[in-house]
Amino acid sequence: MGSENKKVAILGGGNMGVALAKGMVASGKHEAADITLTRRNLRLLEGMAREGYTITSDNVQAVENADILILSILPQQLNSVLDTIAESINPQRHLLISIVTGVTVVDIQKRVGKDLEVVRAMPNTAIAIRESMTCISSSKASAANQALVKEIFEAVGETVEIEEELMTSATALCACGIAFFLRSIRAATQGGTEIGFHAADALRMAAQTAKGAASLLLHFQSHPENEIDKVTSPKGCTIAGLNEMEHNGFSSALIKGIKTSSIKAEQLYHNEK
Numbered sequence: 696m697g698s699e700n701k702k703v704a705i706l707g708g709g710n711m712g713v714a715l716a717k718g719m720v721a722s723g724k725h726e727a728a729d730i731t732l733t734r735r736n737l738r739l740l741e742g743m744a745r746e747g748y749t750i751t752s753d754n755v756q757a758v759e760n761a762d763i764l765i766l767s768i769l770p771q772q773l774n775s776v777l778d779t780i781a782e783s784i785n786p787q788r789h790l791l792i793s794i795v796t797g798v799t800v801v802d803i804q805k806r807v808g809k810d811l812e813v814v815r816a817m818p819n820t821a822i823a824i825r826e827s828m829t830c831i832s833s834s835k836a837s838a839a840n841q842a843l844v845k846e847i848f849e850a851v852g853e854t855v856e857i858e859e860e861l862m863t864s865a866t867a868l869c870a871c872g873i874a875f876f877l878r879s880i881r882a883a884t885q886g887g888t889e890i891g892f893h894a895a896d897a898l899r900m901a902a903q904t905a906k907g908a909a910s911l912l913l914h915f916q917s918h919p920e921n922e923i924d925k926v927t928s929p930k931g932c933t934i935a936g937l938n939e940m941e942h943n944g945f946s947s948a949l950i951k952g953i954k955t956s957s958i959k960a961e962q963l964y965h966n967e968k
């Protein structure tokens with residue numbers, strides 16, 4: 696049975712929970728009526744209810760009505776939610792998918808106290824438009840559940856299977872990465888405005904240029920430097936600007952930021968307990 700026949704409960708209807716639900720329905724493989732979203736303040740999910748999703752602040756009820764449970768709460772909120780739902784979890788029925796940063800499969804199994812199948816997935820906010828890069832660590836699940844999780848996330852973007860030890864690295868590179876690339880587009884917009892464009896025009900121009908750069912790599916499966924070499928004319932304006940950025944630490948800043956986010960991701964849950 697594919698994931699489209701299953702009832703899904705997304706525990707934590709915040710940024711990611713809502714984006715994931717919308718992406719799943721946009722994929723055509725799931726119906727809003729099969730997805731329940733939970734949140735403490737239900738008023739903020741009323742729009743989703745109008746779109747046909749079930750909304751509730753009762754996590755136990757959501758678990759009892761679902762086959763697939765997706766944890767989409769903050770690391771610091773996890774233990775209290777797991778404690779609430781532990782008794783209602785049936786390992787024969789439920790598959791638990793966690794997108795919670797920095798929490799291992801064993802952490803969850805220990806807290807629930809049952810031999811439950813847990814898969815970790817790390818999507819990003821582009822899941823709302825089915826353009827996520829989702830890293831999945833499912834090696835401890837059955838083949839059927841591995842396929843099920845892959846199917847869910849392939850419908851909302853690209854997926855890659857990784858070792859669980861690399862999950863926090865994946866968080867930094869791909870989930871936090873959305874913010875890093877957005878900030879670079881914002882900075883390009885500020886530069887564009889200083890050299891003559893209205894901010895709104897500069898933003899559109901910078902965003903399409905960034906999309907073009909990423910698409911070149913994905914389309915030709917080439918290395919960035921290969922594409923950069925095609926832009927940098929000898930004695931030209933591109934290499935002058937690029938070298939100026941590097942003298943000011945452009946690559947170094949990005950590398951250091953990704954390393955810092957990776958370390959922080961590792962600490963979010965374990966330092967809270």
Ligand SMILES: NC(=O)C1=CN([C@@H]2O[C@H](COP(=O)(O)OP(=O)(O)OC[C@H]3O[C@@H](n4cnc5c(N)ncnc54)[C@H](O)[C@@H]3O)[C@@H](O)[C@H]2O)C=CC1
Nearest residue numbers: 707708709710711733734735767768769770772795796870
């Ligand atoms: N925002 C992002 O780009 C990404 C976030 N993540 C991870 O996904 C998880 C969720 O992140 P966000 O959606 O950004 O956070 P968020 O704060 O927007 O969403 C969490 C939601 O859980 C709800 N919640 C808290 N306690 C609850 C309870 N007892 N019962 C039901 N709902 C409860 C909150 O009201 C909130 O709506 C986090 O663990 C985060 O690390 C993973 C990938 C990307």
Ligand SMILES: O=C(O)[C@@H]1CCC=N1
Nearest residue numbers: 796866867870871963
């Ligand atoms: O900033 C955070 O902690 C979350 C995890 C990855 C993206 N946002």
